[in-house]
Amino acid sequence: MKIILLGPPGAGKGTQARLLTEKFQAPQISTGDMLREAVRQGTKLGLKAQEFMKAGQLVPDEVVIGIIEERLAKNDAKRGFILDGFPRTVEQAKALGGIFSRSGEKIDAVLNFRVPDEDLVGRLAGRRLCAKCGAGYHLDFSAPTKEGVCDKCKSPLIQRDDDREETIQKRLDVYKKQTAPLIDYYNREGILKNINGVGDFKEIFRQVLAALGK
Numbered sequence: 001m002k003i004i005l006l007g008p009p010g011a012g013k014g015t016q017a018r019l020l021t022e023k024f025q026a027p028q029i030s031t032g033d034m035l036r037e038a039v040r041q042g043t044k045l046g047l048k049a050q051e052f053m054k055a056g057q058l059v060p061d062e063v064v065i066g067i068i069e070e071r072l073a074k075n076d077a078k079r080g081f082i083l084d085g086f087p088r089t090v091e092q093a094k095a096l097g098g099i100f101s102r103s104g105e106k107i108d109a110v111l112n113f114r115v116p117d118e119d120l121v122g123r124l125a126g127r128r129l130c131a132k133c134g135a136g137y138h139l140d141f142s143a144p145t146k147e148g149v150c151d152k153c154k155s156p157l158i159q160r161d162d163d164r165e166e167t168i169q170k171r172l173d174v175y176k177k178q179t180a181p182l183i184d185y186y187n188r189e190g191i192l193k194n195i196n197g198v199g200d201f202k203e204i205f206r207q208v209l210a211a212l213g214k
């Protein structure tokens with residue numbers, strides 16, 4: 001299946017992408033993860049992306065479109081993928097449409113996760129990640145057994161730079177201005193499915209499967 005996950009920061013795209021990956025054996029392609037890895041490695045791309053990400057701004061379209069084009073050309077993406085965090089602007093959506101029209105493929109569904117702003121702020125501000133293995137925690141919903149330490153590999157937990165309160169609001173504003181127009185864009189294409197992103201993540205996943213007809 002070729003699926004796009006749409007929704008504001010903290011809507012649960014990454015969480016649901018991981019469940020879809022397990023279910024359909026299709027890769028999760030997250031531009032956020034790819035950019036963070038580039039920042040971690042200090043590559044030219046990472047150095048360019050870092051300041052935008054830290055400020056809660058989008059990385060320029062031409063940079064992100066280039067990364068995605070390269071990633072989608074890899075063998076493991078040929079049969080299907082879960083796009084998490086791309087496209088994020090109408091320009092990116094048009095570029096993706098161009099890539100697919102050239103190869104004669106099409107997107108099966110765009111899942112739009114709807115969550116109120118007050119829930120999003122709480123989810124992002126409380127998120128912690130393992131610096132080594134990347135395991136995710138939340139201070140209220142899924143706290144580690146020992147504060148600040150990963151249950152799985154015992155490494156320290158960190159907070160994403162852009163999960164600080166002052167940056168979260170900026171990300172939500174950027175989403176409303178630059179990404180929310182994609183809801184209409186894909187609605188007009190007839191492939192948008194709305195998902196209520198509030199509640200237990202397994203229940204949300206059941207909604208996801210139903211929306212996909214699975």
Ligand code: AP5
Nearest residue numbers: 009010011012013014015031032053057058059085123127
């Ligand atoms: P990116 O990494 O894509 O971040 P995001 O879209 O802001 O999304 P998040 O990862 O914060 O949230 P999510 O929806 O995946 O939720 P999650 O499942 O993690 O992008 C980061 C930055 O990179 C951007 O700001 C931009 O600078 C750049 N970038 C990336 N893509 C780009 C692009 N295409 N163009 C330009 N720039 C780009 O869940 C969040 C938290 O909530 C977790 O703690 C989780 O445990 C919890 N949670 C999940 N589900 C539930 C639930 N049902 N109930 C309670 N808590 C839940």
